[in-house]
Amino acid sequence: MESGGGGGGTDFFCGEGGEERPVLYADSEGGAALIAVGLPELLRLLLVAPWWRDCQEFTAEESREPAAEYLDDMPDLLARRDRAAKALGLTLPSAAEALERLREVAVGRREEFVLVLTSEGHPYEPLFGP
Numbered sequence: 001m002e003s004g005g006g007g008g009g010t011d012f013f014c015g016e017g018g019e020e021r022p023v024l025y026a027d028s029e030g031g032a033a034l035i036a037v038g039l040p041e042l043l044r045l046l047l048v049a050p051w052w053r054d055c056q057e058f059t060a061e062e063s064r065e066p067a068a069e070y071l072d073d074m075p076d077l078l079a080r081r082d083r084a085a086k087a088l089g090l091t092l093p094s095a096a097e098a099l100e101r102l103r104e105v106a107v108g109r110r111e112e113f114v115l116v117l118t119s120e121g122h123p124y125e126p127l128f129g130p
Contacts (some may be wrong), residue, residue: 005085009053011035011042014053014113021059022105024115031105032115032124044090047081048098056128058103060096066125067095 006027013021019039027033035052036042045052051066071077085092093101106128115124 012115016071022109022113024113026115026124026128030124031115031127033127034109034113035106039107040088040090043088044092045098047090048092049102051094052099052102053127055102058099058128060094060099063095064076065097075092112127 009025012024012026014024015021020024021038023036023038023042024032025035027076036045049055049063051063051065051070054066057060074080081092110126110129116122117124
């Protein structure tokens with residue numbers, strides 16, 4: 001599965017279990033972050049803020065420009081999003097709420113989830129923060 005706006009990244013479910021497992025995102029540049037805890041949370045993030053990779057500060061203000069670009073490219077994005085959420089039985093947060101939750105998991109739980117490139121044994125760099 002790819003998230004983050006078509007940037008060539010991959011999502012990984014971590015650990016044992018089903019859709020409640022944590023989800024790590026790894027980009028093609030060697031960065032990774034925990035982005036959701038469970039499939040429903042991942043879907044809410046992707047439906048509400050598919051431009052999340054452009055929000056390094058996790059703010060709604062920072063989200064305005066990439067959101068406008070998405071809407072320019074796909075004017076029916078909001079209608080599609082709402083149909084998908086209804087079909088999946090999801091209640092959607094605001095973009096600000098989705099980005100705040102992303103900050104909580106990506107920064108707050110960074111030490112708990114580290115993706116390691118197995119062929120080299122080196123951890124990916126954190127996508128967010130120092």
